[in-house]
Amino acid sequence: MFRSNRHPSAGSDAGICVTRRSSRRAFTLVELLVVIAIIGVLVGLLLPAVQAAREAARRMSCSNNLKQIGLAMHNYASVYRGFPASRVNIKTPDFEAGWQVMLLPYLEQTALFEDYQTNLTWSHPDNLPATEKSVPAFLCPTAPSERTMPTTAIMEERDIDYGSPRFGSSDYAAINNIRRSCWTVNNSEMPGRIQRQLPGALYSKDHKDPRVVGRGIRLSEILDGLSNTLMLVEDAGRPELYINGRLGQNPDGGEVWSGTFFVEEGWGWADHQDSISLDFADPITGLANKTDKSAPYDVNVRGSAVMNATNDGEMYSFHPGGAMSLRCDGSVQFMNESIDGLLMAALATKQGREVIEEE
Structure with a gap:
């Protein structure tokens, strides 16, 4: 007789033990470090690209500011038959203003122009309701937006003896003169x-002559x-x-300015001494x-940097590699900071009679 060894009460799976192992495993430390390193490299590659894109947008905005100003200059010239002088400071009648003030009505800032009293000095407290306001067209978006004003003691050197005013800034300047040093340093x-x-x-x-207010700079003067011509x-x-x-x-401000963190002139768009003279x-x-x-106009030579060495009366920007400029025909160019000094001097003069060859 055939006999089964299985117990009759046992089920078909009786006595069988089943063990299940998971196929999932964790990252090793080496793999984790590799992933972190890859992410770091990608971020390192991405950030400069983002910063470059942002700077390109800011540079375009700066260019648009100067295009707007250039158009306003030519609209002014169509009315007064000339560009506004870089500064006007006359007596009888009293009149003090820089090119920015005279250009306000042509930059859709008529109300601001009407608040400014040209028979007072630019820093007079009665002009503060106008001069403390910012004009977007005068500000480069790459430049610092928050700026510290000179101390009370320094302000008093410019006859500003009331409170602690904050003037609306300007990042663009007219070139009054190009000094002999610009040629001497370039042999x-x-x-x-x-x-x-x-x-x-x-x-x-003739910036102290009353007639200059209505006459301005004749285009025929720009030989x-x-x-x-810049x-x-x-x-x-x-x-x-x-x-x-x-x-x-x-580094070179005499007893009052030496060691301070401020320029001597150009404290705001209303400052009639906002314009500069190039020395390099x-x-x-x-x-x-x-x-x-x-x-014989001897020159004390210190260096040959054309721009971006100092903003104390020299061409200066926060754009990498150069600075924006506006020419008298209304065109805007980005000038490389490695520009030849003699070429820069030729572009900056209006009656130098140079033959200009640009690459």
């Missing part, structure tokens, strides 16, 4: 007879041609003083060259 002779400087596009030797350039960040992209102490400067210290005020 060249200054064009024309022996003199200290040559005038920029908006400079008027070098509108397309070959009208405005960047001198950004003022009233704070910058040297090579960083806040710096004034030392690229490390920011010290500008000096040209004597009397013949």
